[in-house]
Amino acid sequence: MAEEEKCPFDFNFDPATFKVGDSVSYRVPGSFQDFPFAGVLLEVHEDHVVLTSDPNDPNSRMRATRASRPVVADEDVC
Numbered sequence: 317m318a319e320e321e322k323c324p325f326d327f328n329f330d331p332a333t334f335k336v337g338d339s340v341s342y343r344v345p346g347s348f349q350d351f352p353f354a355g356v357l358l359e360v361h362e363d364h365v366v367l368t369s370d371p372n373d374p375n376s377r378m379r380a381t382r383a384s385r386p387v388v389a390d391e392d393v394c
Contacts, residue, residue, distance in 0.1 A: 325354050329384045334360045342367060342380055346390040355386075 328338040338357045343350050358377060359366035365386055370376040376394055380386035 327354075331382045331384055334365060334382065336360060340365075340367060340386055342378075342386040342388055344388045344390060344393055347393070352385070 325339050325341075327341045328334060329341070334340070334357055336357055336359065340355050340357060341352045342355045343352060353369060355367040355369050355378075356371050357365050357367050361382070363382060365380050365382050366377055367380055367386060367388075368376045368378070378388045378392045378394055380388045380392070
């Protein structure tokens, strides 16, 4: 991959090492047909995470699975 094509994000794909502040690639399989989104982890729990697509918006919080690419349910998208 050429330098100008390098991804601007450094994602963590290892759910065992997730920590608050990590950038992740998450999915919303229903409405968005598995299109990848970029998010930041706000909370890390044993069986789920809470992430945001906009760290500057305190109302942007979504619960997701704790997986290499977290999954957000349609009803949890904000």
